[in-house]
Amino acid sequence: MKAGYRQTVGDSHYYSASPGGKRRPGTVGLRVGDLDVELATDRGVFAADEVDFGTRYLLGEAPRPPQDGPLLDLGCGYGSIAVALGQWAPQAPLWAVDVNTRALELCRANLDRYGRPDATVCHPDEVPPDVRFAAIYSNPPIRIGKAALHEVLANWLGRLADEGQAYLVVNKNLGSDSLARWLNQQGWPTTRLSSRRGYRILEVQPQT
Ligand SMILES: C[S@@+](CC[C@H](N)C(=O)[O-])C[C@H]1O[C@@H](n2cnc3c(N)ncnc32)[C@H](O)[C@@H]1O
Numbered sequence: 001m002k003a004g005y006r007q008t009v010g011d012s013h014y015y016s017a018s019p020g021g022k023r024r025p026g027t028v029g030l031r032v033g034d035l036d037v038e039l040a041t042d043r044g045v046f047a048a049d050e051v052d053f054g055t056r057y058l059l060g061e062a063p064r065p066p067q068d069g070p071l072l073d074l075g076c077g078y079g080s081i082a083v084a085l086g087q088w089a090p091q092a093p094l095w096a097v098d099v100n101t102r103a104l105e106l107c108r109a110n111l112d113r114y115g116r117p118d119a120t121v122c123h124p125d126e127v128p129p130d131v132r133f134a135a136i137y138s139n140p141p142i143r144i145g146k147a148a149l150h151e152v153l154a155n156w157l158g159r160l161a162d163e164g165q166a167y168l169v170v171n172k173n174l175g176s177d178s179l180a181r182w183l184n185q186q187g188w189p190t191t192r193l194s195s196r197r198g199y200r201i202l203e204v205q206p207q208t
């Protein structure tokens with residue numbers, strides 16, 4: 001089983017709105033290129049014990065974010081991607097969304113620690129509908145099921161700016177290739193940017 005998917009707490013999962021169970025605050029290191037940070041984590045969030053390989057791979061392989069933004073970390077967890085984006089594009093408006101309230105708390109704290117108190121960390125429903133993103137980065141919540149995932153992606157990819165790009169990391173065993181086909185069928189031109197250890201990085205353009 002992948003490290004990132006061990007966070008079942010009683011009957012709740014890392015993508016629960018309010019994970020139950022005892023808390024177990026901790027920290028994990030994230031080193032990618034020039035980025036070297038220590039992030040607060042806790043039980044009940046994705047990859048609580050170690051930053052997920054897919055997330056590190058995405059950050060190491062996908063192009064650096066545009067400096068102007070706005071940027072979005074979709075399904076931010078404790079904010080590995082958001083913190084990296086915040087460091088690499090320090091002036092860009094930055095958004096991080098998740099449905100897990102514990103993840104949102106941690107992501108807020110991690111962005112504050114690394115100099116981005118201006119970033120907006122919130123539930124997906126709280127992002128004003130007129131915000132358009134120059135880039136979206138995501139290790140998306142595959143485990144919520146195909147139909148729900150398609151709905152989430154259609155919603156956020158529909159909010160890419162005209163010249164925007166999205167970068168998604170998805171494991172082959174969790175359906176990366178059929179997801180790429182579905183995105184192309186829906187009119188989001190999608191290509192495989194890179195592939196390693198069963199993970200694919202998908203680059204998605206705005207709908208044509
Ligand atoms: C695979 S984890 C990635 C977490 C983090 N970005 C990382 O790389 O460690 C996916 C995240 O998506 C969140 N999620 C689940 N459903 C969601 C939804 N409808 N909208 C936004 N985020 C969601 C989960 O709570 C989880 O934190």
